[in-house]
Amino acid sequence: MAAHPDVVVVGAGVVGAACAEALTAAGLRVTVLDRGAPASGTTAAGEGNVLVSDKEPGPELVLAQHSLRRWRVLLPALREELGPELAEVEWDAKGGLVVATTAAGAGSLTAFAAAQRQAGVRAEQLAPDRVGELEPLLTPGITAAVHYPEDAQLHPVLAATTLLAAVRARGGAVRAGVAALGLRRAAGGAVSAVVTSAGDLPTAAVVNACGPWAGAFATAAGAPITVLPRRGVVLVTGPLPPGTVRHKVYDADYVGAVASGDADLQTSAVVESTRAGTVLVGSSRQRVGFDDTIRVAVLRELARKAVALFPVLADVPVQRAYGGFRPYAPDHLPVIGPDPRVAGLWHVTGHEGAGIGLAAATGQLLAELLTGAEPHVDPTPFRVDRPAVLTGAEVRA
Numbered sequence: 001m002a003a004h005p006d007v008v009v010v011g012a013g014v015v016g017a018a019c020a021e022a023l024t025a026a027g028l029r030v031t032v033l034d035r036g037a038p039a040s041g042t043t044a045a046g047e048g049n050v051l052v053s054d055k056e057p058g059p060e061l062v063l064a065q066h067s068l069r070r071w072r073v074l075l076p077a078l079r080e081e082l083g084p085e086l087a088e089v090e091w092d093a094k095g096g097l098v099v100a101t102t103a104a105g106a107g108s109l110t111a112f113a114a115a116q117r118q119a120g121v122r123a124e125q126l127a128p129d130r131v132g133e134l135e136p137l138l139t140p141g142i143t144a145a146v147h148y149p150e151d152a153q154l155h156p157v158l159a160a161t162t163l164l165a166a167v168r169a170r171g172g173a174v175r176a177g178v179a180a181l182g183l184r185r186a187a188g189g190a191v192s193a194v195v196t197s198a199g200d201l202p203t204a205a206v207v208n209a210c211g212p213w214a215g216a217f218a219t220a221a222g223a224p225i226t227v228l229p230r231r232g233v234v235l236v237t238g239p240l241p242p243g244t245v246r247h248k249v250y251d252a253d254y255v256g257a258v259a260s261g262d263a264d265l266q267t268s269a270v271v272e273s274t275r276a277g278t279v280l281v282g283s284s285r286q287r288v289g290f291d292d293t294i295r296v297a298v299l300r301e302l303a304r305k306a307v308a309l310f311p312v313l314a315d316v317p318v319q320r321a322y323g324g325f326r327p328y329a330p331d332h333l334p335v336i337g338p339d340p341r342v343a344g345l346w347h348v349t350g351h352e353g354a355g356i357g358l359a360a361a362t363g364q365l366l367a368e369l370l371t372g373a374e375p376h377v378d379p380t381p382f383r384v385d386r387p388a389v390l391t392g393a394e395v396r397a
Contacts, residue, residue, distance in 0.1 A: 016209030017163035018363030035179035039160035045324020059381035067361030096151030106144030191344030214349035239277035269305035331388035
């Protein structure tokens with residue numbers, strides 16, 4: 001590119017890629033930087049969930065609902081723009097099934113689904129004796145079940161690379177293996193360049209989309225925020241016959257684990273198939289810093305809970321296990337917006353395990369805010385200058 005970029009996006013995961021795509025769609029010149037390969041960090045360790053089923057009524061659910069609608073429009077448009085070879089993301093509108101196996105869990109799930117319906121979510125209560133119509137191999141010990149037909153899945157790496165392909169097609173640049181080290185600022189304090197491992201890159205706007213490493217980049221940029229890594233692990237089975245698991249199926253206690261701020265290990269049964277025929281088994285959440293050790297005890301707990309839901313999995317071989325770090329904000333809301341301390345610095349992070357599902361609306365919102373367009377959702381709950389994001393970070397800095 002002959003001219004310097006209007007915006008530099010730091011981080012080529014699915015959230016950074018969605019921001020870059022939306023910015024180029026708005027006519028801006030964009031360069032995306034990543035210290036590694038695109039989509040090789042948190043995105044590569046994701047399951048590809050596009051969910052409304054796990055979110056209680058509130059700002060994150062609103063963002064998820066808009067993102068679901070946005071993915072459904074954006075993906076066909078990118079396929080038309082780029083062609084099928086560059087825009088295949090393995091979208092699967094499989095729907096979700098949330099189940100309870102205790103009387104207490106049944107009451108909680110029923111109340112949760114009722115509140116979601118009031119917020120516009122399609123949450124269809126099923127009698128326990130009808131669950132087998134959707135999942136014939138599910139345990140018969142179900143006390144309550146809710147079907148979420150809007151839930152979907154895509155391949156997270158393919159989604160990110162498709163978004164980045166659109167950036168390149170519109171004249172943008174994606175530079176892998178280039179680390180962003182900090183910012184240069186003009187005399188008035190505004191951003192003038194990104195300091196990188198390959199030299200300074202002049203620009204007037206920088207988007208911090210570094211996922212769980214966003215706190216470190218924010219500190220290097222002189223504007224610390226509280227975003228912490230939260231470790232998650234997934235088991236992958238060998239290929240199974242089609243129809244073994246037909247939906248994304250999880251136990252109702254998954255919702256509580258998502259909303260918890262506890263640093264200790266939490267696990268809940270989450271089971272879903274992939275287009276390749278394997279079954280993904282999760283989920284775990286644990287704050288252990290950036291320790292990437294795969295702990296056998298965690299894998300055993302995941303396997304035990306999955307078999308409790310699907311007894312057929314008891315004799316299925318595990319092909320591999322993988323883990324990743326998710327960007328966690330203490331109040332469980334994404335961080336999307338301008339930094340009030342450094343003109344030209346924007347933060348887009350804190351989505352934890354929902355980044356893939358929320359990415360489409362997040363990118364659109366970031367582009368709207370940066371260009372001054374009318375935002376499609378209220379950005380206030382996601383602002384950078386809320387206490388949960390700034391207070392602890394300012395003290396540590």
